[in-house]
Amino acid sequence: MFLPTIERPLIANVFADHGVPVSPALARRVQQLTGGLPLYVESAAEIATNAYASNARQFIEDIEVGEHTQPAAQEVILEKLLASLPPADQNLLAAISLSRPPLSGAEIGQLSQILPEAPANYTRSLRRLTRLGLIQAYPTGHWKLHDAVSVPAQECVEALGEEVHRNCLVTLRDLFLASLQERQDLVKMSAWARLLAPTGQANVLADIAMEELFHEYGDPEDLKAVLESLVENGGSKPDEEYWALEALAFWDLQGDTRFNDPMPRLLRMNDIIAEHP
Numbered sequence: 001m002f003l004p005t006i007e008r009p010l011i012a013n014v015f016a017d018h019g020v021p022v023s024p025a026l027a028r029r030v031q032q033l034t035g036g037l038p039l040y041v042e043s044a045a046e047i048a049t050n051a052y053a054s055n056a057r058q059f060i061e062d063i064e065v066g067e068h069t070q071p072a073a074q075e076v077i078l079e080k081l082l083a084s085l086p087p088a089d090q091n092l093l094a095a096i097s098l099s100r101p102p103l104s105g106a107e108i109g110q111l112s113q114i115l116p117e118a119p120a121n122y123t124r125s126l127r128r129l130t131r132l133g134l135i136q137a138y139p140t141g142h143w144k145l146h147d148a149v150s151v152p153a154q155e156c157v158e159a160l161g162e163e164v165h166r167n168c169l170v171t172l173r174d175l176f177l178a179s180l181q182e183r184q185d186l187v188k189m190s191a192w193a194r195l196l197a198p199t200g201q202a203n204v205l206a207d208i209a210m211e212e213l214f215h216e217y218g219d220p221e222d223l224k225a226v227l228e229s230l231v232e233n234g235g236s237k238p239d240e241e242y243w244a245l246e247a248l249a250f251w252d253l254q255g256d257t258r259f260n261d262p263m264p265r266l267l268r269m270n271d272i273i274a275e276h277p
Helices: 008-017 024-034 038-050 056-064 070-084 087-097 105-112 122-131 153-160 162-182 186-199 202-209 212-217 220-232 238-254 263-275
Strands: 135-137 142-145
Touching: 008 024, 008 038, 024 038, 024 056, 024 070, 038 056, 038 070, 056 070, 070 153, 087 105, 087 122, 087 142, 087 153, 105 122, 105 142, 105 162, 122 135, 153 162, 162 186, 186 202, 186 220, 202 220, 202 238, 220 238, 238 263
Parallel strands: none
Antiparallel strands: 135 142
16 A cells, blocks of 8 residues: 655754654654655654754654564654653543444544543544544544554553543443444444443343344444453353353354364353352
C-alpha cells in the first residue's frame, strides 16, 4: 500500500510551523528517522517544541544515540509524544483506542464522562489529538485512533486501571447496540459481539452465535476465538464458561465431527452443572 511521505523541504516547513528551525542536514536526519511519514514528522516537531525547548538537534541525537532502526525510532517518537500529553488527553486517547469502528463525537462524549481524569472540553482535546495525527477524523464526523498508535497506546490503556477499562468496554458495548438498533452495520455488529464476553454477557454471545443469520452475515471464526479464549483463561464465571462451551459445541456439531469433537466441551458442561447446580 502506498503511503504519502513528506520531502525534506516540507519537513523543514512542518518544524517551522512549530517554531523550530531546522537546517537541510537536520531535515534529512528527520526524514531518515521518520521515513517522511506525516504522523511521525508532526510528532517529532511537537516533541522538539515541548520537550526539547525547540532544540531539534538535541531531540534527533537522543533518538539516534540508541542506534534505532527506522521502525524502532518511529515507535520511540510515538512513545515520547504520548508521554508528553496531559493525563486527560492520554485517558481520552486510551478510551478511543478500545473501539475498532470509528466513533461519533456524541459517542466519544459519553466515553469521556466515565474517565477518572476527563478533559474539561473533550471536543478541544479531540481536535488537539487530531492535529497531532494520533486520531484520524472522517468526513462523516467520526474519529478513530491512527493504526500506528495502537501499540504505544496500550500503556495509556493500562494506566486507566482495570475498573475504568471495563467501564469503557461496557459503555462501548451499549453504544454499539444502540447504534445497531438504528442502523445495521456489520463492522459494528462484529465489534459489539466481541465485547459481549469481556463484559459479562457470554450468554448473549452464545445465543447469537447459534443464530443462522449471524453465520450468514457475521464472522463466526472471529468470535470462536473470543469464546475459546474465555474458556481457556480459567478466570471466567461458571455461567459464562457454560454458555461459551455451548456455542462452541454447537459449532463443532455443525462441522465435521471427525475434526471438531464436541465431546470434551459437552463433558465440561456436565462438570459445571454438577459443580454449580
